[in-house]
Amino acid sequence: MxxxxxxxxxxxxxxxxxxxxxxxxxxxxxxxxxxxxxxxIRERGVSGIVNIEASGEVKEKWQLGYLSSIQGTSFVMIPLSSDQQYSQSYYDKSALSIRNYLFINKQENQQHWLLSSNDHLIMKADVLSDSASSGQRSAALAILFTVIASDTNGDDRLTAKDVKNVALSQPSGQAYREVLQGIDRVVGYSLTGKESLLLVYQRGDVGYTMTINLTDFSTSNEAVLPKIQN
Known part of the structure; x- marks a missing residue:
């Protein structure tokens, strides 16, 4: 029991x-x-993507970013970003991307946009300035932009996968000019004095160098880089 x-x-x-x-x-x-x-089901946040689907339902909000002073000038630049919300398959996506820049003259309170429209995707903006012997940066010489202008791979998006254009403007944001089109990547650049810029870039599997005059943004001396030895 x-x-x-x-x-x-x-x-x-x-x-x-x-x-x-x-x-x-x-x-x-x-x-x-x-x-x-x-x-x-959560919203996916990404950057550097612009949805250009004609049939897609895209909600777009515009917002100004933080201002940055341009060294040695009376100008500041402020990025204009688009925040796109749209559905993709079974989730929502939010894409924040820089589409333009606003330039303001602080002394005269005059404003103007870098581009006449907001159709492009601006991947990068670098203020070019020479370094003084003391280590301090001197006045800006120009601004170098990497821009996506069109959907070249046909996916209805402007992204880093599309070919890129290289453009320059004066430190004030005036005289914007595309100096190079249809490249795959900017490898780097280096100032060669106060009036010249050496640009290294890649188109397909081939690397190139080019000299750009920072006074009038003319280009010269394009050359193919030596092939990599096996």
Missing amino acids: ENSQFFKQVWRINGVIIMVAGLLAIGVLMFAAYQIFKET
Whole structure:
């Protein structure tokens, strides 16, 4: 009789343990499923993408970013970004991308836009200035822009996968000019004095160098880089 009661107690305890383990397993599975569901339906935030689908429902908000002073001038530049919300498959996407720059003369409170429209995607903007011997930066010489102007790979997006154009403007944002079109990547650049810029870039599998005059933005001396030796 005592053995029978003992085994009954053991079975009861085992039953409770199995039930608790089952409930814990169900709880873990439900939590995992909830996390997967939340990850599936949440809004995905990206940058450097402009949706140009003609048939897509895109909600677009415009916002100004933080201003930055242009060294040695009375101008500041402020990025204009588009925040696009749109559905993609089973989730929503939000894309924040720079589309233009506003230039303001602080002394005269005069404003103008860099571009006449907001159709482009501006990937990068570098203020070019020479370094003084003391280590301090001298007045800006020009501004170098890397721009996506069109959807060249046909995916209805302006992204870094499309070919790029290189443009320059004066430090005031005036005299904007595209000096190079249809490249895949800007490798780098280096000032060669206060009136000249050496630009290294890639088009396809071939590397190039080019000299740009910072006075009138004319180009010269384009040359192909030596092939990599196997």
